[in-house]
Amino acid sequence: MALSRWCQLSPCGILSVGAIRYGDDNVRYAVDMDWWLRVAVTVDPSPGQHGLPADAGLTSAETAIEGRSLGQIAWRRLRRDKIAMGSGVFIVFLVLVAVLGPHFVANPDVYHANLINPTFSRPNGPWGGISLAHPLGVEPVNGRDMLARVVDGTQYSLLIGFLATVLAVVIGVVLGIVAGYFGGWVDTVIGFAMNVFLAFPLLVFAIALVGVVPSSAWGMSGNFLRVVLLIFVIGFFAWPYMGRIIRGQVLSLREREFVDAARSIGARGPYILFRELLPNLVAPILVYSTLLIPTNILFEAALDYLGVGLIPPTPSWGQMLSDAVSNGFYQIDPMYMVIPGLAIFITVMAFNLFGDGLRDALDPRAR
Amino acid sequence: MTTFIIRRLITMVLLLIVVSMVTFGIFFLIPRLAGQNSYELAAQYVGRNPTKAAIMQMEAKLGLNQPLIVQYGHFLKGIVAGQYYNSGTARTWCGPPCFGYSFRTQQPVWPQMMNALPVTASLAIGASVLWLVGGVAVGVLSALKRGTVFDRLSMGTALAGVSLPIFFTGQVALLLFSYKWQIFPNVQYVPITESVQYWFSNMVLPWVTLAFLYAALYARLTRAGMLETMGEDFIRTARAKGLPERIVVTRHGLRAAVTPILTIFGMDLGLLLGGAVLTETTFSFPGLGQFTIQAINNQDLPEIMGVVMLASFFIVLANTVVDILYAVVDPRVRTA
Numbered sequence: 001m002a003l004s005r006w007c008q009l010s011p012c013g014i015l016s017v018g019a020i021r022y023g024d025d026n027v028r029y030a031v032d033m034d035w036w037l038r039v040a041v042t043v044d045p046s047p048g049q050h051g052l053p054a055d056a057g058l059t060s061a062e063t064a065i066e067g068r069s070l071g072q073i074a075w076r077r078l079r080r081d082k083i084a085m086g087s088g089v090f091i092v093f094l095v096l097v098a099v100l101g102p103h104f105v106a107n108p109d110v111y112h113a114n115l116i117n118p119t120f121s122r123p124n125g126p127w128g129g130i131s132l133a134h135p136l137g138v139e140p141v142n143g144r145d146m147l148a149r150v151v152d153g154t155q156y157s158l159l160i161g162f163l164a165t166v167l168a169v170v171i172g173v174v175l176g177i178v179a180g181y182f183g184g185w186v187d188t189v190i191g192f193a194m195n196v197f198l199a200f201p202l203l204v205f206a207i208a209l210v211g212v213v214p215s216s217a218w219g220m221s222g223n224f225l226r227v228v229l230l231i232f233v234i235g236f237f238a239w240p241y242m243g244r245i246i247r248g249q250v251l252s253l254r255e256r257e258f259v260d261a262a263r264s265i266g267a268r269g270p271y272i273l274f275r276e277l278l279p280n281l282v283a284p285i286l287v288y289s290t291l292l293i294p295t296n297i298l299f300e301a302a303l304d305y306l307g308v309g310l311i312p313p314t315p316s317w318g319q320m321l322s323d324a325v326s327n328g329f330y331q332i333d334p335m336y337m338v339i340p341g342l343a344i345f346i347t348v349m350a351f352n353l354f355g356d357g358l359r360d361a362l363d364p365r366a367r
Numbered sequence: 368m369t370t371f372i373i374r375r376l377i378t379m380v381l382l383l384i385v386v387s388m389v390t391f392g393i394f395f396l397i398p399r400l401a402g403q404n405s406y407e408l409a410a411q412y413v414g415r416n417p418t419k420a421a422i423m424q425m426e427a428k429l430g431l432n433q434p435l436i437v438q439y440g441h442f443l444k445g446i447v448a449g450q451y452y453n454s455g456t457a458r459t460w461c462g463p464p465c466f467g468y469s470f471r472t473q474q475p476v477w478p479q480m481m482n483a484l485p486v487t488a489s490l491a492i493g494a495s496v497l498w499l500v501g502g503v504a505v506g507v508l509s510a511l512k513r514g515t516v517f518d519r520l521s522m523g524t525a526l527a528g529v530s531l532p533i534f535f536t537g538q539v540a541l542l543l544f545s546y547k548w549q550i551f552p553n554v555q556y557v558p559i560t561e562s563v564q565y566w567f568s569n570m571v572l573p574w575v576t577l578a579f580l581y582a583a584l585y586a587r588l589t590r591a592g593m594l595e596t597m598g599e600d601f602i603r604t605a606r607a608k609g610l611p612e613r614i615v616v617t618r619h620g621l622r623a624a625v626t627p628i629l630t631i632f633g634m635d636l637g638l639l640l641g642g643a644v645l646t647e648t649t650f651s652f653p654g655l656g657q658f659t660i661q662a663i664n665n666q667d668l669p670e671i672m673g674v675v676m677l678a679s680f681f682i683v684l685a686n687t688v689v690d691i692l693y694a695v696v697d698p699r700v701r702t703a
Contacts, residue, residue, distance in 0.1 A: 196385050198634075199686070201641040201678035204659050205390075208671045211663040212398055298532055302645055305534045306660060321534050325649055330538045331546050341535035349530040356526075 070283065070362070077361040084357020087350040094347060098158045101151040106134075108152045108315050112143035120332060128335030139320075140333045149315035150343050156316055157347065160230050161297035167235025168296075169289050172242025173281070177273050179243070180250025187247075194240040203302060206233045210308040223311050230309060234296050242292065245284055253280055283362040290355035294348040301344050317344050371694050379687045386679045391439050394668055405431040411666055412470045429470060442467070442672065466673035471665045476673040479658065486556050486654035489566070490573055490646060491639040497578035498585055499632055505582070506589025507621060510597065521586065528583020537576045537649035544572055556652045573650045577643065581635060585628060592624035599623075626696070630689050637685025641678020 078084055115134070117124050121141045128137030128146070136146035179190035210229055215221060220228060253259065254277070262276050303309040304318025312319065317340040324330045324337035398408060409426035410417060417425075426432045430441065444450055445465035452459050452468060461467070466476035505525070509518040544550045551572050557565040596602065597620050605615045644656035651657070655674060662670035 192382075192385075195382060196389065199382055199386050199679050199683050200390075201638060201675060201682060203644050204642050204656075204675060204678050207644070207660065208663050208675060209393060209397070211666065212394055212668075212671075214398065214403060294530065301532055302534070305532075306644065306648065308663070318532075318534070321532075321538065322648075325534065325538050325541075330542050334542055337535070337538050337542070341532075341538070344535065345527075345531055348532075349527065352526060352530050 074283075074358075074361040078357060081357045081361065083353055084361070087353035087357070090346075090350045091354060094154060094158065094350065097151060098155040102148075102155060105148040105151045106145045108144060108148035109313050110144065112138055112145070115143045116141065122329075122333045128333050128339075130335075136339055137335055140327075140329050140336055146336075146339055149320065150317070150339060152315045153317045153320070153340065153343065154347070156227070156310055156314070157297050157300060157344075160227060160234065160300045161293050163231045164234035164238065164296045164300070165289055165292045167231060168238035168292060169242055169285060171235070172239040173246050173278075173285060175239070176243040176246025177250050177277055177281070180247040181254050181269075181273055181277065190243070190247075194243055197237065197240045200237070202237050203299075206237060206299070206303060207306050207308045209233055210303065223314050226310055230300060230303060234299050234303075238292060238296060238299075242285075242288055245288055246281060249281055249284055250277055253277055287355060287359040287362060290351060290358050294351035294355070297348055297351070298344070317341075368694065372691055375687050375690055379683050382683050383676075383680060386683070387443070387676055388439070390672060390675050390679075391442060392435075394671055395435055395438065446676075466676070467669035469670050470667050476669050479670070480655065480673055480677055483653060483655045483658045485558065486652050487640060487643055487647070487656065489559065489570060490577065490643050490652065490654060491636060493570055493574045494577040494581070495632070495636050495639065497574055498581035501578065502582035502585025503589045503621075503625060503628065506586040507593055507616070507624075509586070510590045510593035511616065513594065522590065525583040525586045528580055529587065531580060533576060533580055533645045534649050536579065537573070537646065540572050540576045541650070554650055556650075556654075573646055573652065576649075577646050585632075588628055588631065589624060592627060593620060596620050596624040626693070629692070633685040633689035634682065637682040638678075640681040640685075642674065 078088075112134075115124055115138050116122070122128075123138045123140060123143065125131065128140075130137040134145050134147065136150060138145055139149070175190050175193075179187045210226075210233060213225075213229060215225070217225060259272060259276060262272055267276065300309060301316070301318035301321075304316040305322045307319075307322060309318055310316045320340040321337060321344075324340075330337040399405075405426055406422060409429060409431050410422045412425055412429065430438055441450065445461065445463070445467055447463060449461055449463040449465045452461055461475060464477055466480070468475055469479075505521050509521045512518050541554065545552055545554050551568060554569050554572050557569050559566040597616075602615060602619055605619045606612075610619075640655075642656035642659050643654060644659060646652070647654045647656035648660065655677070658670070659674045661667075662674060
């Protein structure tokens with residue numbers, strides 16, 4: 001209440017609004033551009049929601065201009081962006097393929113020797129043996145169904161890509177916020193750790209690391225261990241980029257008045273970090289996570305390609321490509337190389353396009 | 368300036384020491400954490416159906432039975448000062464920088480890496496020149512001609528480029544240019560010392576494929592940087608004082624936009640010098656990347672350690688060089 005009245009009295013140049021919990025009440029505050037009126041506080045006894053900070057205080061109907069949160073603005077812009085929406089829909093489709101697809105396609109491990117030309121060991125018929133029964137053709141040599149293998153590969157690719165991104169984002173965001181907010185020796189230590197990680201030859205290190213772990217360890221074995229290992233290795237090496245971006249953002253955010261305001265009414269370290277700063281970082285986190293997923297998918301495919309990814313016969317796109325080049329199949333049956341290659345390309349492209357669209361939509365300068 | 372350089376060099380050495388510690392820790396500690404003891408580790412290197420005594424002997428020879436810290440000390444000493452190795456009865460001197468002997472082939476690691484380095488270096492340096500020039504040129508042009516057909520076309524291609532893995536484009540290139548049309552038949556590495564012409568003609572395909580992917584990224588970065596810079600006040604000032612547009616773009620716009628690109632360029636080149644693993648595998652070039660893959664497949668710890676250290680050295684060196692160059696260009700950095 002006090003907030004909206006105050007807004008009517010002065011030109012409401014609110015720099016930042018937010019809500020914190022103080023005792024049993026939700027305390028809303030706003031920071032105005034006038035330095036002498038730094039904080040306006042309303043007490044809202046009902047449990048309020050912590051959304052993006054900009055939508056907390058401006059919901060009052062008494063303000064003349066209808067406020068729009070960053071989320072609403074971004075959503076409006078995103079909806080107008082046909083390419084981003086198209087790629088978003090395609091990503092949903094990919095997820096559906098990954099989750100439901102394996103139940104609908106043929107068994108990816110069944111051999112069809114009758115479809116293979118015995119002298120050249122390539123599939124009978126043009127285009128890698130494409131037929132009604134095998135819409136994407138069959139593999140050379142043993143004739144396993146390509147569609148089934150590509151669909152099964154989607155599942156692992158997306159799973160590892162997503163979870164590795166989640167891991168990288170969590171580590172990167174937590175360490176980035178802590179480094180940026182506390183500064184001093186904490187920043188030095190975390191910054192040095194980031195530099196150490198960035199100084200590692202990523203791919204070389206990842207393949208070496210997957211290579212030295214025996215086939216069963218920590219109570220896990222086989223492919224399950226590999227998947228877990230891949231997620232950890234990829235996620236662990238991707239966090240410093242996220243950390244750097246977040247740290248940079250926090251460095252400027254922590255000087256803003258809303259942080260002072262929160263501190264002035266008694267908020268402490270963890271609260272400021274995760275309730276005040278974190279919501280303001282939603283935009284960069286969202287954008288860079290979306291752009292990190294395709295990088296991680298490519299990374300996973302590369303590890304499969306180099307033979308340190310999933311263990312055969314589990315299908316993976318990278319491994320099909322590696323098969324195509326090491327046995328020279330790309331010469332006798334180009335489709336065997338083209339299909340998994342296109343699968344990687346289309347998937348990664350969709351995420352990149354969506355990430356680009358998201359970035360444009362969330363860019364505050366383009367408003 | 369001198370203090371700055373000295374400080375950067377100290378950081379570089381410090382970073383390398385930490386990297387060596389972490390690398391050593393990971394490769395010698397993780398197998399133990401995963402439940403293997405030094406006896407089992409040594410058993411891998413003895414051959415089929417080994418006797419217990421043979422394994423014990425191997426364990427002692429490879430030094431696996433010593434505490435990790437002692438093994439690490441040996442490793443560091445070898446790099447800095449060189450050291451003696453006992454192989455059965457003979458005692459061999461391994462001069463610095465000594466990365467030890469392969470657990471498998473008993474070959475010294477350092478000369479092997481130096482044999483592989485020229486392959487990777489020709490690949491990385493050639494491609495990096497291509498992608499830096501190509502990527503920045505396309506990026507600048509599309510920023511200046513924003514919204515035109517050229518901009519859309521080149522940015523579309525660039526987006527496709529950053530979404531393509533080299534192990535796919537490389538194979539498509541091989542299929543079309545090497546196998547189908549025979550423009551560059553039978554691509555294989557030929558040392559420059561043997562034949563400059565064949566070295567070059569065999570390098571074209573890997574260079575272009577590798578450079579395309581990076582050029583795509585650089586074009587996107589340059590375009591974004593250029594668009595931002597060209598909106599700055601100092602560009603308006605430069606125009607207002609009557610400078611020709613060519614000078615405004617090159618001297619003022621590009622100069623400011625390209626500096627962050629150079630930072631990334633340093634990192635990318637350093638990373639690539641440590642082994643263009645994917646490119647080398649696709650074109651089967653015997654460079655550092657292939658060496659790494661072999662070392663890993665053989666579980667050859669000294670070779671893995673050596674190549675990771677060498678690759679880290681290149682990355683750290685490239686970063687340091689970029690930092691120093693930055694300080695030369697921009698005096699504000701020196702005090703930071």
